[in-house]
Amino acid sequence: MKKVEIKSEKRILNDFLKVDEVHLSVEKFDGSMSSEVRRLVLERGDSVAALVYHEDWKEFVLVNQFRYPTYKKGPGWITELVAGTLEEGESPGACMRRELEEEIGYNTSILTHISTFYVSPGGTSERIHLYYATINEALKVSEGGGLATENEDILMERYNRNNLMEALKNGEIQDAKTIIALMWLQNRK
Numbered sequence: 196m197k198k199v200e201i202k203s204e205k206r207i208l209n210d211f212l213k214v215d216e217v218h219l220s221v222e223k224f225d226g227s228m229s230s231e232v233r234r235l236v237l238e239r240g241d242s243v244a245a246l247v248y249h250e251d252w253k254e255f256v257l258v259n260q261f262r263y264p265t266y267k268k269g270p271g272w273i274t275e276l277v278a279g280t281l282e283e284g285e286s287p288g289a290c291m292r293r294e295l296e297e298e299i300g301y302n303t304s305i306l307t308h309i310s311t312f313y314v315s316p317g318g319t320s321e322r323i324h325l326y327y328a329t330i331n332e333a334l335k336v337s338e339g340g341g342l343a344t345e346n347e348d349i350l351m352e353r354y355n356r357n358n359l360m361e362a363l364k365n366g367e368i369q370d371a372k373t374i375i376a377l378m379w380l381q382n383r384k
Contacts, residue, residue: 197222202231206238213238237319243291244278245306245326246376247299255359256330257373258298259350260341265369274352274362275370278323287311287324299351300339301330309379314371323372327379356380 200220208214215236220228247256262273279294281287288306295301309325341347354362362368363377 198228200228207235235318237321239280239319239321241281241287241322241324242278242314243281243287243294243324243326244276244372244376245291245295245303245328246309246373246380247277247295247301247303247328247330249353250304250329250331252353254353254355256299257352257354257359259352260348270369273370274368275373276325276376277328278372288326291324291326291328295328295330296336296339297342298339298347298349299330300335300337302334302336303328303330304334305329309376312375325372325376325379327376 198221202218202220204215204217206213207216215238217234217236218231219234220231223229248254249256256277257274258277259272259274261271263271265271265273277294277298279290279297281290285293291306292303295303305328307327309327311322311324313319314321314323339349339351341349359377360381363374363381368374368377
């Protein structure tokens, strides 16, 4: 592992999103140290997401909800995987099960880890723990739709495999974690 020298680090925004300012030098590939650079890091915490398959319906379940950061460039309402942010001390699996219940109203019979990846490593430390989950009607526990306390308004959408792959191909799916999951699915004939 190459050497990293942290000169200073301070939190400059401490809200729902956190931003740290770091001054550092890193060992370059030729063995010398870089000059000091300033980096800002968005500390959002890690997240989970799942591609959900409903065994009784023989369909995949995604959700649609308003995402303000996409509003100005469009479309504002995004179709994506069931997802959420880990709470302090919560395991990724427990978080994923909680989010499935909150967003679509189901427990899961199978939760299989697909991958863990950085969202945008040039600016944020956030990682997504990506899963494949199966559900069925016997596992339904609530109506879902999100938490009123978080002002969530989540619509469950159903897709057969062909329609889902067509939505991916046509650019209707614009969320990176969802695209990654669908490419994983596409490679599993």
